[in-house]
Amino acid sequence: GAGVSQSPSNKVTEKGKDVELRCDPISGHTALYWYRQSLGQGLEFLIYFQGNSAPDKSGLPSDRFSAERTGGSVSTLTIQRTQQEDSAVYLCASSTTRVTRGTEAFFGQGTRLTVV
Amino acid sequence: GEDVEQSLFLSVREGDSSVINCTYTDSSSTYLYWYKQEPGAGLQLLTYIFSNMDMKQDQRLTVLLNKKDKHLSLRIADTQTGDSAIYFCAERRLYNFNKFYFGSGTKLNVKP
Numbered sequence: 586g587a588g589v590s591q592s593p594s595n596k597v598t599e600k601g602k603d604v605e606l607r608c609d610p611i612s613g614h615t616a617l618y619w620y621r622q623s624l625g626q627g628l629e630f631l632i633y634f635q636g637n638s639a640p641d642k643s644g645l646p647s648d649r650f651s652a653e654r655t656g657g658s659v660s661t662l663t664i665q666r667t668q669q670e671d672s673a674v675y676l677c678a679s680s681t682t683r684v685t686r687g688t689e690a691f692f693g694q695g696t697r698l699t700v701v
Numbered sequence: 702g703e704d705v706e707q708s709l710f711l712s713v714r715e716g717d718s719s720v721i722n723c724t725y726t727d728s729s730s731t732y733l734y735w736y737k738q739e740p741g742a743g744l745q746l747l748t749y750i751f752s753n754m755d756m757k758q759d760q761r762l763t764v765l766l767n768k769k770d771k772h773l774s775l776r777i778a779d780t781q782t783g784d785s786a787i788y789f790c791a792e793r794r795l796y797n798f799n800k801f802y803f804g805s806g807t808k809l810n811v812k813p
Contacts, residue, residue: 589743616799627805628744628789635799676743678801689734690791690801692743 587611589693591677597699598667606662606696610679617660618680618690619652623673631675634660667700674698705804707790712810719777721807723790726771731798733766734791735775738806744789747775777809785811 590609598604610617619631630644634654645651649667654660664671674697678690705725713719725733731752736744750757750764750773757764763776777784790804 618801620803628803630800630803633800641800678744689732689746689749692736692745694743 589677589679589691591675591693591696593696594694595697595699597701600669600700601666603663603665604667604698606664606675606677606698608660608662608677608679608693610658610660610677611691612658614679614681614691615657616680616690617654618678619660619662620676620678621673622676622695628676631662664698667698669700672698672700704802705790705792707788707804707807709805710808710810712812713780714812715780715782717780719775719780719784719809719811721775721777721788721790721809723773723775723804724771725773725790725792725802727792727794727802728768728771729795730771730792731795732793733764733773734793734801735762735764735773736789736791736803738787738789740786747788780809780811782811782813785809 592607617634620628622628632639632652633641636657637654649665652662674695676695678692680690707723734749735747737747738744748759748762750766761778765774787806787808789806792802
């Protein structure tokens with residue numbers, strides 16, 4: 586597609602359930618990022634993929650969080666046994682890693698996760 | 702301390718200029734970006750500046766970079782109500798180019 590696509594756009598889940606959030610990056614973008622934005626807060630880095638590998642997963646808050654990327658394209662962020670503090674907007678972004686002019690990150694619209 | 706810092710709020714009147722400030726800590730920063738986030742939406746790139754530049758102008762937007770003080774600013778001329786949004790400063794570093802470091806965002810409120 587033309588932009589970064591995330592699904593679902595909204596997700597309400599019960600505490601203790603597992604959820605999967607999906608990100609379709611821009612075609613050809615080798616780098617993919619997951620960020621979390623809690624209400625009134627800035628962007629919290631979660632994990633970065635280069636191709637299918639994750640050189641930096643330092644931002645994952647706990648072992649309940651995991652992410653994978655297949656075929657150098659789609660990525661899934663999984664949260665197990667969700668807690669209320671997991672409620673946030675989860676943003677995905679992709680970029681080229683070539684050091685060319687600009688090389689900005691392009692963001693999806695986000696998935697708003699509400700844990701009740 | 703945080704890698705990238707911004708003030709949380711700014712309020713201006715329509716027609717005035719807005720100046721949003723950002724400070725960063727890493728001297729190897731190569732690209733610096735300003736993103737805009739409107740309510741309920743993702744982040745959109747407004748403009749960026751390479752670290753060997755002091756200033757960049759794009760229509761109503763002026764970016765100033767003081768590399769010595771590690772200070773970046775975004776000036777919006779003739780601010781409109783449609784400019785009300787959260788503005789994020791971000792950087793990429795030479796030795797870890799694949800990671801973006803974002804500030805906490807500045808919420809700009811434009812009063813009619």
